[in-house]
Amino acid sequence: MTDSVPARAGKRERLADAAARVFHEQGVEKTTIADIARVAEVPVGNVYYYFKTKDQLVQAAIGAHARTLREVLDELERQEAPGDRLRALVRGWVEQRETAVQFGCPSGTLATELDKRADGLDVELATVMRELLAWIEAQFAAMGRADAAELAVALLASYQGISLLTNTFRDPGLMATEGRRLVGWIDSLEESVAV
Incomplete structure (x- = not known):
């Protein structure tokens, strides 16, 4: 697993991107909030400021998939x-x-x-x-x-x-x-x- 998500984005987006990556690599059930926080380079306690539950992180990961898809499709449209x-x-x-x-x-x-x-x-x-x-x-x-x-x-x-x-x-x-x-x-x- 890669260690971190690029720091180009704000914390919420970094957490969503990290969740998408870690869920892909480990699966939802095996992933902990600490795993996502580590990859996003965000203190574990800060995760709860943005996402109260793991299910909210799953929703954010789905949003990250949607963003990635739109970026890919925009590139393909060229x-x-x-x-x-x-x-x-x-x-x-x-x-x-x-x-x-x-x-x-x-x-x-x-x-x-x-x-x-x-x-x-x-x-x-x-x-x-x-x-x-x-x-x-x-x-x-x-x-x-x-x-x-x-x-x-x-x-x-x-x-x-x-x-x-x-x-x-x-x-x-x-x-x-x-x-x-x-x-x-x-x-x-x-x-x-x-x-």
Whole structure:
């Protein structure tokens, strides 16, 4: 686990980012407030000023996932064409393969863990994941694909599945191979629309 979150942000945001990181690396149930405080470089007592409960930290971590997703999507939007944006998304996933080897997908592993609870936090995370799914669908629609919704689910499901397998088998090569396949798939979808 990395030791700290960059001090660029205020304490509340640092705690949220640290919570997202530590929950990903250790799981919600195994994580203590002290673990999060250490990574955020905030005294443990100060955590309670911002977050009264661990569940509030989980909500903050979900917010950190949403912020990160928006930053990634903003960066991807700099690509000119929707196919280029999708290929860049896949390449970004592949670049994170060593993290997937150790901990799986940040959002996927948190979603799996939160699904076992009955507090509704899984629904909050699902909203973040729906935002990514809607963005992917919009890219396929911009490519002229009438089946954009189905293609979006297929792409996100491929990523979630390969993240799980990469983590299970501790093999980053699996994600690299799947990334190449997905880029080729996106290429073929573009070509079929152009014909």
